[in-house]
Amino acid sequence: MSTELNQLKIINGLEAIHSFIVFPEDLNYAGTLFGGKVLAEMDLAAAKATRRLLYGTGCDGAVTASLDKVDFKKPAHLGDIIELKASIIELGRTSIKIYVHVSKENQFGEIETICNATFIFVSLKSGQPCPHLCILANNKNQLHNL
C-alpha cells in the first residue's frame, strides 16, 4: 500500500475535446447523421481522455467495458460540426468513468445537444486489469479503493 501511495497520480480534472464535420459517408439512409458513427466517435473521445489519464501509470492502455443508455435527442445534418467533450468523472481501482457530451453546430452557428453517455473503461497491462493508481483531486475518499 505505501509503495502504491508513492506512485499516486492526482488528477485535477481531465477532459478531451474531439470533433468532426458531418460528411456524406456519415449519413444514414434517412439523410441524417448515423447513430453508429456518433457512438464510435464517443468511444474515441472517451479513449482520448483515458489515454491522457494513463500517461506514466505503467498501464498499457484501457478498453471500453460498458456504456450506459444513449438517447439521441436531435438529428445532425450534412456539414454540421459535431463536438464531443469527454470528462473523467470517477475513478475506481482499475475502472475509469468518463462522461461524454455531444453537440452539433449547424451552418448558422446554432448549437444543440445531440446526446450524452457515461462510459466505463478498464485499464490493462498485458491484457489484464491493471490498477492505474490515479485519484481525482476532489475525491480523496477514493484512496480506500486502492
Ligand SMILES: CC(C)(COP(=O)(O)OP(=O)(O)OC[C@H]1O[C@@H](n2cnc3c(N)ncnc32)[C@H](O)[C@@H]1OP(=O)(O)O)[C@@H](O)C(=O)NCCC(=O)NCCS
Ligand atoms: C473489461 C474487462 C477487461 C474486465 O475484465 P474482468 O476480468 O471482468 O475485470 P474485473 O472483474 O477484475 O474488474 C475490473 C474492473 O472493471 C470493472 N468492470 C468490469 N466489467 C464491467 C462492466 N461491464 N461495467 C462496468 N465496470 C466493469 C469492475 O468493476 C472493476 O473495477 P475496479 O477495478 O475499479 O473495482 C474484460 O471484460 C474485457 O476485456 N472485456 C472486453 C473489452 C473490449 O474488448 N472492449 C472493446 C469493445 S469490443
